[in-house]
Amino acid sequence: MPFASPNAWHYRPADDAGIVELASWRGAGSLGLRPHFHDENQIVLVLSGSRAFRIDGATVTVPAGHAALIPAGLLHAPMPTPDKETVCLNAYVPAGRTPSSLRVISIRALWRSVDEIWPKHILEIADDIQSRGRSRSARIADKTKLGVTLTESAGPIDAIAMNFGRSREGFSRMVRRELGVSPHAFRVLSRLNLARQLLRAGEPIAAVAVDAGFSDQSHLTRLFRRTFGTTPGVYWRG
Incomplete structure (x- = not known):
């Protein structure tokens, strides 16, 4: 390579x-x-x-x-x-x-x-x-379920917290404990991973920014570079 x-x-x-x-x-x-x-x-x-x-x-x-x-x-x-x-x-x-x-x-x-x-x-x-390695424990499965819920639900954090039987603050503490970041930060990282998938599929960068839920292309570029060490443009060109 x-x-x-x-x-x-x-x-x-x-x-x-x-x-x-x-x-x-x-x-x-x-x-x-x-x-x-x-x-x-x-x-x-x-x-x-x-x-x-x-x-x-x-x-x-x-x-x-x-x-x-x-x-x-x-x-x-x-x-x-x-x-x-x-x-x-x-x-x-x-x-x-x-x-x-x-x-x-x-x-x-x-x-x-x-x-x-x-x-x-x-x-x-x-x-x-x-x-x-040992297989994933039940706790890891629970963490996966929590991550999927945050990624796939477009609703506000308050509503998700209610579905888990917790207050917003209690839910945020649980997410930090299990996933290591706040609910909002986890959602941003999930959108960045989605952006990588769309870029690998050849989708134009501006469209990727919209489809992955970023405010604009510059917003995607700024977070992408800080997180993955390259720009969407360089990544897209492969």
């Missing part, structure tokens, strides 16, 4: 039905981004340098020669790292059987560049990590 320029994330579709898309990074250290989650499982392959993520109040570092699986729906914040150079490949694969927390395994520094990594390698790593 070629790098158009250093110090930027570059996304492209994957030529494999088992992988939704790929993203690569090469630059001094790695980029800090806002907390977010994905609808897919994210496989992080670190070839040099390191990646670090803030999850549930703790920092998890993924060193060179290691891979990590970030489960779909898990709120995480990529942290900046001071390495001289970091080379990383992210692969987004459909959510299937999934551990409930981030997991890291050694890949024994098998590759020197992302161009040496084929989809079959990524899927083998994903299967390896997932086979070591």
